[in-house]
Amino acid sequence: MDSPPRVTIALDAMGSDHGPGEVVKAAATLSLSRPDLTLVLVGDEPLLTHLLSQDRYDPGQIAIRHAEGFVSMDESPGAALEARPRASILEAASLVASGAADALVTAGPTGAAVLAAARRLGRIRGVRRAALAAVYPTEALHGPVGDPFALLLDVGATTSCDARDLVTFAALGSAYARAVSGNPSPRVALLSNGAEPTKGPDEVVDAHRLLRSADIVDFAGNVEGLDIPKGTVDVVVTSGFVGNVVLKMLEGVAELAADLARDASGRKFLWRMGLTMLGSGLRQLQEMTDWSQYGGAPILGFERPVIKAHGRSRARAVANACKVAAKVARADLPREVERALGRVGEVPVPPRGGPRP
Amino acid sequence: MSREVRRVYRWDLDKTYLRTEFDSLSRLARIPFETADQKVNVPASAALLRELSSPLPGEPAPFVSILSGSPLQMRRVLEEKLALDGIRWDEFVLKDNLGNLVRGRFRALREQVGYKLPALLRSRAALPPGSREVLFGDDSEADAVVYSIYADLVAGRLTVQDLQRVLRSARAYADARSAAREALSAVPRADAVEVVFIHLDQRTPPHRFAALSPRVVPVFNWFQATLVLFARGHLDAAAVVRITRAWLEQAGVSPEVLANHFQDIVRRGHLPAHAAERLGLLVSEAESTDAARRVVWGCVRRFRDVSPGPRYRAPSAPDPLPDYALLVDRGLGAEASPTPPAEGDPAT
Structure with missing residues (x-):
């Protein structure tokens, strides 16, 4: 069997909450287990070299690109990038832009990643705004492989958007689900406060009409909040503001469930026995809701793959983000999205606030 | 003798x-x-x-x-x-x-x-x-x-x-x-x-x-040692090319992998950047169709591209001398190394 084409990943080593140690560990582990990947660690070279030399690694799979400084979580991304033009995220994005790397992975701040990608990589033709996508576990399985995860976007790359942006997000989400989840025809829906096409704010109503008229994605109409955990569709599209609120709420509910279980096990012996008997099931559930498994959130809309790992990512999560990045890099996502968005151009966009059908 | x-x-x-x-x-x-x-x-x-x-x-x-x-x-x-x-x-x-x-x-x-x-x-x-x-x-x-x-x-x-x-x-x-x-x-x-x-x-x-x-x-391999021995005057550039050729044939690696090994030995401070540059000068001087020579030259070029402003940091000597008896007792070979943690596949 032919080996998959080699993928080079530019890995911003500096922005994570845990510092570069976990990112370096991820690169070291991948260098030994994934001969099809080259990892370019971007950051303070002496520090990264020192950290790397404390691990087992294959030097043939790893390079280090020196960068001066990085953007931390508590900084304004725009100002920080202005002040540090050789910051790790910008250097990593430059490597991808120049073709020296195929994909970018970062555990640094989302804002800095979006800005750096916008400055260095350029957007796919027809895409005005990038979207941050998140995978989340659902009751229903998705696609022929029975993927337990669905995709929600945008979850925070932008705060406001119009109908055309939502349509773009739908095309991006659909292409991503095809590439990464192996789902040949993902069902896509808009998040609204009712299933009827006239429900929701103007941009959602307009986007609904556009998606119904143009053959862009397998459009399933609107879904409501309660459909998200049920997994009635494979891709849920919404604005960054709403998406971010939804995502945080989902995470909060999962944490609350875990806290409640812990609390219950401490209260009564019988409850503890019950939870112990459910142990393997609960562990499975915990595993499924563990974001470190997801492999990071893709920032979609750029010419090259950008994967944002959680700021609190440990080595395993960063490694998984790199694997996802490689998968996306091997799929021709930008051209697919371009083709889909080309079809939107043929459909007239109704003026904001105009008469609804 | x-x-x-x-x-x-x-x-x-x-x-x-x-x-x-x-x-x-x-x-x-x-x-x-x-x-x-x-x-x-x-x-x-x-x-x-x-x-x-x-x-x-x-x-x-x-x-x-x-x-x-x-x-x-x-x-x-x-x-x-x-x-x-x-x-x-x-x-x-x-x-x-x-x-x-x-x-x-x-x-x-x-x-x-x-x-x-x-x-x-x-x-x-x-x-x-x-x-x-x-x-x-x-x-x-x-x-x-x-x-x-x-x-x-x-x-x-x-x-x-x-x-x-x-x-x-x-x-x-x-x-x-x-x-x-x-x-x-x-x-x-x-x-x-x-x-x-x-x-x-x-x-x-x-x-x-x-x-x-x-x-x-x-x-990690004898290619890296070859580079260090070149820097120390034990081997000339022609010998480096011959050994590189043997390594490429026997290890079956790509030029990119070789370039990463090159960068690794420079980064760890064992091959001074000036020696890497000198090697680049010597292998690029003669026009050659020799693939191994071109690969060595490629290593130097890629090293320049990926690591702008290389800084050679010679490792420092431990002071005082290590407690050898203790090291012998504990072992300093692979048996003392931890195994890498198992990792799961990404969920998507």
Whole structure:
């Protein structure tokens, strides 16, 4: 069997909450287990070299690109990038832009990643705004492989958007689900406060009409909040503001469930026995809701793959983000999205606030 | 033996020169029955040793010593193998495992410190004091520690009492201890050991060797050692190209992988950036269709691209000397290394 084409990943080593140690560990582990990947660690070279030399690694799979400084979580991304033009995220994005790397992975701040990608990589033709996508576990399985995860976007790359942006997000989400989840025809829906096409704010109503008229994605109409955990569709599209609120709420509910279980096990012996008997099931559930498994959130809309790992990512999560990045890099996502968005151009966009059908 | 000052290259065999698989019983059982042509080299080991054993202009032929833990009974096949590879040697020391077995010295079958240290010191005693040495070993046993102790003994940084403490810690037999003491007394003190190369066969993290001295250079392959030896004047650029060619053929790696190995050895401070640049100048000077030459040149170019503003940081020497007895006791080989954590696949 032919080996998959080699993928080079530019890995911003500096922005994570845990510092570069976990990112370096991820690169070291991948260098030994994934001969099809080259990892370019971007950051303070002496520090990264020192950290790397404390691990087992294959030097043939790893390079280090020196960068001066990085953007931390508590900084304004725009100002920080202005002040540090050789910051790790910008250097990593430059490597991808120049073709020296195929994909970018970062555990640094989302804002800095979006800005750096916008400055260095350029957007796919027809895409005005990038979207941050998140995978989340659902009751229903998705696609022929029975993927337990669905995709929600945008979850925070932008705060406001119009109908055309939502349509773009739908095309991006659909292409991503095809590439990464192996789902040949993902069902896509808009998040609204009712299933009827006239429900929701103007941009959602307009986007609904556009998606119904143009053959862009397998459009399933609107879904409501309660459909998200049920997994009635494979891709849920919404604005960054709403998406971010939804995502945080989902995470909060999962944490609350875990806290409640812990609390219950401490209260009564019988409850503890019950939870112990459910142990393997609960562990499975915990595993499924563990974001470190997801492999990071893709920032979609750029010419090259950008994967944002959680700021609190440990080595395993960063490694998984790199694997996802490689998968996306091997799929021709930008051209697919371009083709889909080309079809939107043929459909007239109704003026904001105009008469609804 | 001639009393002329010569360069000295000492090599271990298993996992240093030969790709010996001790990892399973079936492989272990096969070793004694292998013929010379069935033995497999660590990529480019033969090319490197061949280049090193050729005299440099105006110098006498280097002294090549092979010191291996393989049993005496394998001498014929091992000598045949070296001859097949075109290697000439001046000294070939093997372990008397049968003798150890007959005398019930079971500890000595595996133990390396009490075997290698006296052998190294005996060999050194027969050489002129000015002879400079480069040593080659691996991370599967205690080579790094044994060679470091040897270097510090010859340099006079360790005393005969230190030697005895180390040997006791290694649980060496009394006759090995007295042989080592006797050999040391005949060794003129000189800072003779220039470099100790440790082939990271088990991928032991390089930092683990920082406890020894900057003299110890952990390398992932003989291509990296070749670059260091070029920087130190043991090899010229043409030899680097020839060894690189052998490594590319035997290891089957891409130029990109090779370039990453190149960057790794520079980054870890063992190949000064100016030496890397000098090599680039030498291999790019002559117009050539030689693929290996172009690959070496490509390494230098990529190094410039990926690491703008390289900064050479020579590793610093530990002060005071490491507690060798403790290191011998704990082991500094692969057995002391943690295994990498298992990792799951991404969910999407």
